[in-house]
Amino acid sequence: MTSTTPTPSATSPDTSAVVRPSGTAVVVGGNRTPFAKAGGHYAGASNLDMLTTVLDGLVARLGLAGERIGEVRAGAVLNHSKDFNLAREAVLGTTLAPTTPAVTVQRACATSIEAAWDLANKITLGQISSGIAGGADSTSDAPIVVSERLRHTLLKLNRARTVPDRLKLVGQLRPADLAPVAPNVNEPRTGLSMGEHQALTNLQWQVTREAQDAVALASHTQLARAWEDGLFDDLVTPFRGLTRDAALRADTTAEALAKLRTVFGNDHPEPTMTAGNSTPLSDGAAAVLLASPAWAAEHGLPALARVVDAEAAAVDFVHGQEGLLMGGAYAVPRLLARQGLGLDDIDLVEIHEAFAGVVVATTTAWADTTFCSEKLGLPALGTLDTDKLNVAGSSLAAGHPFAATGARIVATLATLLARRKAALIADGGSPDTPVRGLISVCAAGGQAVAMLLEA
Amino acid sequence: MPSPTLPAPLRGVTKQLNRSITQALGLTEAVTLRRTDPTSVDAPLTAGPVLVIGQGEDADAVAHHLHDAHLDVRRNLAAPTQQRWGAVVVVLTDLDAPGEEAERVLALGATLRELARCARVVTISRAVGEGDAPATAAARAGVSGLVRSLGKELRQGATANGIELAAGVAVTDPAALGTLRFLLSARSAFVDGQLLPVTGPGRAPADWTRPLVGSVVVVTGAARGIGAETVRVLARDGAHVLGVDVPAAGEALAHVMNEVGGVALQLDITSPDAGERLLERVARGPFNGRLDVLVHNAGILRDKLLANMRPEQWEPVIAVNLAAQVAVTTAVAQAHPGLVQVSLASTSGIAGNRGQTNYGFSKAGVIGATQAWAPVLAAGGGRANAVAPGFIETEMTASIPTMQREISRRVSSLGQGGKPVDVAEAVAFLASPQAGGINGAVLRVCGQNLVGR
Numbered sequence: 001m002t003s004t005t006p007t008p009s010a011t012s013p014d015t016s017a018v019v020r021p022s023g024t025a026v027v028v029g030g031n032r033t034p035f036a037k038a039g040g041h042y043a044g045a046s047n048l049d050m051l052t053t054v055l056d057g058l059v060a061r062l063g064l065a066g067e068r069i070g071e072v073r074a075g076a077v078l079n080h081s082k083d084f085n086l087a088r089e090a091v092l093g094t095t096l097a098p099t100t101p102a103v104t105v106q107r108a109c110a111t112s113i114e115a116a117w118d119l120a121n122k123i124t125l126g127q128i129s130s131g132i133a134g135g136a137d138s139t140s141d142a143p144i145v146v147s148e149r150l151r152h153t154l155l156k157l158n159r160a161r162t163v164p165d166r167l168k169l170v171g172q173l174r175p176a177d178l179a180p181v182a183p184n185v186n187e188p189r190t191g192l193s194m195g196e197h198q199a200l201t202n203l204q205w206q207v208t209r210e211a212q213d214a215v216a217l218a219s220h221t222q223l224a225r226a227w228e229d230g231l232f233d234d235l236v237t238p239f240r241g242l243t244r245d246a247a248l249r250a251d252t253t254a255e256a257l258a259k260l261r262t263v264f265g266n267d268h269p270e271p272t273m274t275a276g277n278s279t280p281l282s283d284g285a286a287a288v289l290l291a292s293p294a295w296a297a298e299h300g301l302p303a304l305a306r307v308v309d310a311e312a313a314a315v316d317f318v319h320g321q322e323g324l325l326m327g328g329a330y331a332v333p334r335l336l337a338r339q340g341l342g343l344d345d346i347d348l349v350e351i352h353e354a355f356a357g358v359v360v361a362t363t364t365a366w367a368d369t370t371f372c373s374e375k376l377g378l379p380a381l382g383t384l385d386t387d388k389l390n391v392a393g394s395s396l397a398a399g400h401p402f403a404a405t406g407a408r409i410v411a412t413l414a415t416l417l418a419r420r421k422a423a424l425i426a427d428g429g430s431p432d433t434p435v436r437g438l439i440s441v442c443a444a445g446g447q448a449v450a451m452l453l454e455a
Numbered sequence: 456m457p458s459p460t461l462p463a464p465l466r467g468v469t470k471q472l473n474r475s476i477t478q479a480l481g482l483t484e485a486v487t488l489r490r491t492d493p494t495s496v497d498a499p500l501t502a503g504p505v506l507v508i509g510q511g512e513d514a515d516a517v518a519h520h521l522h523d524a525h526l527d528v529r530r531n532l533a534a535p536t537q538q539r540w541g542a543v544v545v546v547l548t549d550l551d552a553p554g555e556e557a558e559r560v561l562a563l564g565a566t567l568r569e570l571a572r573c574a575r576v577v578t579i580s581r582a583v584g585e586g587d588a589p590a591t592a593a594a595r596a597g598v599s600g601l602v603r604s605l606g607k608e609l610r611q612g613a614t615a616n617g618i619e620l621a622a623g624v625a626v627t628d629p630a631a632l633g634t635l636r637f638l639l640s641a642r643s644a645f646v647d648g649q650l651l652p653v654t655g656p657g658r659a660p661a662d663w664t665r666p667l668v669g670s671v672v673v674v675t676g677a678a679r680g681i682g683a684e685t686v687r688v689l690a691r692d693g694a695h696v697l698g699v700d701v702p703a704a705g706e707a708l709a710h711v712m713n714e715v716g717g718v719a720l721q722l723d724i725t726s727p728d729a730g731e732r733l734l735e736r737v738a739r740g741p742f743n744g745r746l747d748v749l750v751h752n753a754g755i756l757r758d759k760l761l762a763n764m765r766p767e768q769w770e771p772v773i774a775v776n777l778a779a780q781v782a783v784t785t786a787v788a789q790a791h792p793g794l795v796q797v798s799l800a801s802t803s804g805i806a807g808n809r810g811q812t813n814y815g816f817s818k819a820g821v822i823g824a825t826q827a828w829a830p831v832l833a834a835g836g837g838r839a840n841a842v843a844p845g846f847i848e849t850e851m852t853a854s855i856p857t858m859q860r861e862i863s864r865r866v867s868s869l870g871q872g873g874k875p876v877d878v879a880e881a882v883a884f885l886a887s888p889q890a891g892g893i894n895g896a897v898l899r900v901c902g903q904n905l906v907g908r
Contacts (some may be wrong), residue, residue: 053706060709060719063741096715230702233721237705242859 025120025290026303027132027453030411031058032286033239034246035399038139041242041281047076048083050239050285050401051136052093057237058132058287059095062301068097070128072114074287075105076136076401077444078183080143087134094116106403108443109354111135112286113406113451119290120307129295133410134287135403141283142183147176185402185444189318194325194444198355199265199273201323205361208273212356213257216277216396218386219353223393224250235411239284240296247399249281277356282399286407288414304414305437308452311335317446322375325358327448328440329365333378335450336438343381345436348416349388350409352441353395362440363389392416406441410451413437417455485864485871486612488644489573491880493691496664500640502571503541504529508559513626514546520632524663532562539571542639547580548626550594560601573612577638578602579626582619582652595619599650606648606677606868606903614638614647614869614903621654624892630657633666633889642884645845645877647868648903657891666887668693671745673733675724675783676753678704680849681799683711684875685752689885690715695741699724699733700753703853718742724753724779725771730786739784746791748886751780751798751821756851758810776817781824788828792835797885798825799878800843800897803907806906818843822897829895838894845901867902 031054036042042050050073059065074087078208081091087102107114112135119131127436153169160166186193192200201207209363224233227244260274296303313330315322328351336342343349351359365371365383373379392412395405414437421435442448489502504527507518516534521544529535543566545559563576570576580598587595598617605615616638620631630653637643638651660666672689676682677698686696696717700708705721712719720736722729737746756778757768780798788794801812804818821841826837846852846863852872855863864872881900884890 034875056713057705057709057719060712060717061721063716063718065713065716095716196908230723230726233702236702237704237709237719237721238703298740300743302739 010411020035022093023124023126024293025123025307026293026296027305027307027410027414028291028296028303029062030235030288030407030415031061031283032234032236032404032408032411034242034244035282035284035401035404036242038281038283040098040140040246040283041240042138043140044309045080045138045240045283046083046141047080047136047138047285048086048089050283051086051090051134052137053239054134054136054237054285054287055090055094055096055132058289060287061234061237062299063096066097069078069100069124069130069132071119071122071131072100072102072134073105073119073131074102074134074136075111075115075403077106077108077111077185078137078139078142079106091448107449108445108447109352109400109402110406110441110443110447110449111130111403112288113439113441116288116290116307116406116410117310117449117451121308123290123292130289130291131289132289134285134407135405136285136400137401137403138283139281139401144180144182147177147181149173153177154450163232187317187324187444190361192256193264194354195264195273195278197317197324198357199268199271201326201361202265202272202357203268204323205364207272207357207360207364210256211360212272212277213254215353215356215359216257217252217254219390219393219396220249220252222391223248223397226392231412231415235415243404244285245398247282248397252276259404273355273357275339279395279400282401284399284401284404286404286410286411288407302418304418304455307397308454309335309339310449310451311338312447312449314448315446320447323361324446325354325442325448326361326365327442327446328450329371330360330376331373331448331450332362332438332440333366333376333381335452336381337378341436343384346438347388347420347435348391348413348437348438349384350390350394350413350437352400352409353390354400354442356396358442359389362442373421406449407441409441410453413439414453414455417453421455470794484610485869486572486870488869489613489641490644490874490876491641496691497636497640497642498664500524500526500636501541501574501575503538504535505525505542505544505639506530506532506540506566507544508532508562508687509546510769511546511549512881513548513579516627517544517546517635520627524636532565532582534566534569539569539721540566540574541571542575542577542633543570544624544639545576545578547578547598548620550580550591550598553594553597555594556597556601566771567609570609570611570613573640573641573644575643576605576609576613576615578617578636579631580617580619582621584622586751596724602650603648603903606801609868612869616643616646616648617650619652620651621652623800624653624656628653628656628892629659629889630655630892633657633659633887634893636663637884640878644880645869645873645900645902646881646898647901649899651893651898652896653892655892657893658888660888662693663889665693666889667883670747670828670886671695671697671737671742671749672750673699673737674750674752675699677711679711680851680880681844681847681875682752683707685750685879685882686711686715686717688876688879689886690717692883692887694748694886697736697742724783725774729779730783733783734787734790746787746794748795748797749784749787750785750882750886751796752882753779754799756811756814758814760810761812764813772813775819776814777820777824780821784828788832788835788837792832792837794832794835794837795886796825796828796832796837796839797882798839798841800825800841802843802845802899802901802904802906804864805897805899806844822906826895833894838891840890840893840895841897842878842881842885843897843899843901844873844878845899845904847870847878866905869902871902873900873902
């Protein structure tokens with residue numbers, strides 16, 4: 001009662017009570033489309049088209065035609081009501097065995113990392129031995145709905161029995177009710193766009209324009225290099241004539257980024273957020289295959305990296321207690337604490353670049369003793385070495401089809417970790433030395449998912 | 456064949472024009488060739504009864520084998536009632552001097568008016584060997600002139616081809632019989648006027664209709680055209696296929712490979728580590744380290760008259776069509792010394808073609824490399840052969856100007872262009888165990904194009 005320090009059990013996980021099944025889930029391979037700009041190459045493609053295509057690309061890469069997979073778990077953020085069974089419909093359109101079960105999931109921008117996490121757990125429990133996590137999103141083919149008044153009237157019309165009743169209902173409609181309602185991804189409870197939310201977070205964490213532009217520049221430079229190095233030869237299959245990510249500007253410079261006008265937080269003093277340091281609206285899909293090591297071995301496929309653990313966080317952004325996209329500042333320290341690891345134990349870090357400000361604010365929070373102590377009851381993680389961060393680029397340069405991003409990152413990071421491990425062993429290193437990678441994906445609604453992989 | 460890009464009313468006009476040109480020049484009227492029905496492969500093998508001309512052990516052995524293969528084999532020269540000959544096999548292995556062929560050749564001649572549509576004439580003779588007496592060599596060499604001339608006389612999709620057995624190879628060896636089966640079947644629809652040298656015994660497959668069951672085949676340039684069709688035919692014949700194409704062609708590649716339950720590898724074969732990456736993928740499932748056949752199909756065109764040729768037109772053609780093949784095989788053959796290699800050459804590499812000095816260099820180079828690889832791979836139990844397509848209807852040839860394209864089709868004995876599947880069939884045959892006795896050869900699939908040999 002006299003103690004003023006927060007009790008760790010209230011905020012941080014209790015490692016002593018965790019009993020885990022002994023199974024293991026590994027990342028085997030991945031596939032994605034190049035990501036297109038909204039209204040670009042994939043303007044005529046639906047979520048179902050893209051998800052089907054990306055699954056088929058994975059099948060072709062790994063030789064899985066006719067194979068029954070334990071579960072396909074996938075989703076979209078911008079959902080059409082006709083796609084109520086998106087994942088299963090996609091499976092039926094592929095060359096996978098039609099006996100492959102599928103589940104449609106959604107956790108905003110963390111949809112496919114959530115799906116990967118779920119599958120890893122089922123594999124670890126021995127319930128399934130293989131699973132494909134995926135996501136597709138089209139901002140070009142977004143659902144357009146009718147106004148609430150029109151919708152209610154149409155429903156009543158359907159129930160009305162007599163002509164006069166029907167005429168009466170139609171007579172109640174006003175011209176304004178007929179206007180279509182375009183979707184938006186503004187936060188329903190605050191009415192603010194994600195960009196405006198991030199502008200607030202940037203103010204709070206004093207994130208500068210220079211710091212954000214540096215993140216954006218690194219993203220483009222590193223993604224371009226990864227393409228040149230052929231990293232994506234085994235991770236991407238072209239779609240509809242697009243062979244590389246459309247948002248990528250390999251030749252962008254700090255000067256070019258510094259010239260862009262600001263687009264969010266323009267009512268704040270010294271706004272900092274531009275189209276260059278915010279992700280573009282994108283279309284695309286991604287998928288990643290997870291399996292038990294035994295399944296991978298039976299199929300002669302590689303175990304790129306093991307899924308060690310994952311953690312989700314949600315923050316109270318509605319009452320202004322925390323920034324909307326700051327979930328990663330909570331999920332990651334809690335995950336590392338549970339695993340007894342620090343940032344120094346991590347070789348590669350992937351932070352989804354919803355906005356460059358998310359990366360800067362999240363890593364600043366990890367290093368902030370007061371934040372970590374007061375909000376998490378944990379010691380600060382320390383400063384992240386930026387050489388470990390998003391080494392093959394991330395969403396600012398690649399684009400961000402909401403539900404696809406998690407699977408993109410899991411597959412890319414697992415591939416990078418496997419290569420590092422192979423290089424380590426080739427240099428005479430011990431095969432027992434772990435090569436670890438950490439992922440943080442923020443999502444709408446103040447959520448985030450963090451995941452730890454190890455090769 | 457009328458161009459599909461022409462508006463419908465004009466197609467009739469083109470057709471009539473073609474017919475007039477054909478008649479005026481004494482060219483062959485094109486008929487729809489008999490090709491393999493994937494739902495009924497090699498059944499029936501021929502378009503009608505098979506006549507075996509010749510006396511003696513070899514002719515008897517050939518007739519017996521064909522009979523065992525459930526063919527309607529006849530030894531009697533009288534035309535079959537209410538039927539036409541599906542094939543005529545002339546056994547000439549015993550020729551020792553000019554003149555000895557006369558009776559059999561004239562007997563063949565008497566059957567020609569009774570041939571079925573897309574019938575086959577196949578000669579089986581001995582290749583000219585070192586130390587042959589001049590009279591023997593003369594008679595043996597004469598057969599090739601007979602076959603090539605006869606090919607130009609046959610009509611209605613019928614073809615004439617020959618098998619030249621080296622000393623020590625029996626007509627009953629799997630390679631001799633396998634080559635005969637290929638030439639008799641619908642698989643050789645666009646092979647005409649060719650003499651295939653058989654220099655070794657080969658191995659009979661467990662199932663003649665699926666001779667590649669269990670084998671792993673790598674095909675480069677697999678995303679479209681001849682490559683994609685090759686993948687389909689190899690899979691039809693039982694092979695596990697790893698299809699390779701440049702990353703930019705990945706979408707089409709994935710589609711083709713899923714169609715046959717194969718695997719897609721996005722790889723630029725000109726990259727320095729291409730061989731290594733290919734081996735890495737083969738080491739994994741579902742291949743698990745097995746690699747039997749490598750088909751070098753990837754090729755590009757950058758046509759220009761030499762006077763206007765720039766490095767960006769010369770260099771990539773040589774790099775993709777020739778240098779990459781040599782580099783990849785060098786890497787792969789070390790790990791798989793019994794490799795069976797089939798490379799795509801071209802009639803442009805044999806006869807040359809205006810505007811194709813770069814392509815011609817690369818394809819003639821492929822033939823040179825094939826002949827050099829042949830003994831190297833044979834030492835490990837493998838072999839190297841090439842297929843030289845003539846005019847084939849593909850996306851690539853669709854870009855040739857209409858008139859030139861029409862002439863290219865017409866100047867073959869079959870009076871038409873071939874289809875990608877015709878090339879694919881030849882590749883699949885050379886990949887099969889029964890072709891084990893063919894090494895260092897160039898098989899033309901050109902409908903007996905007038906150019907070159």
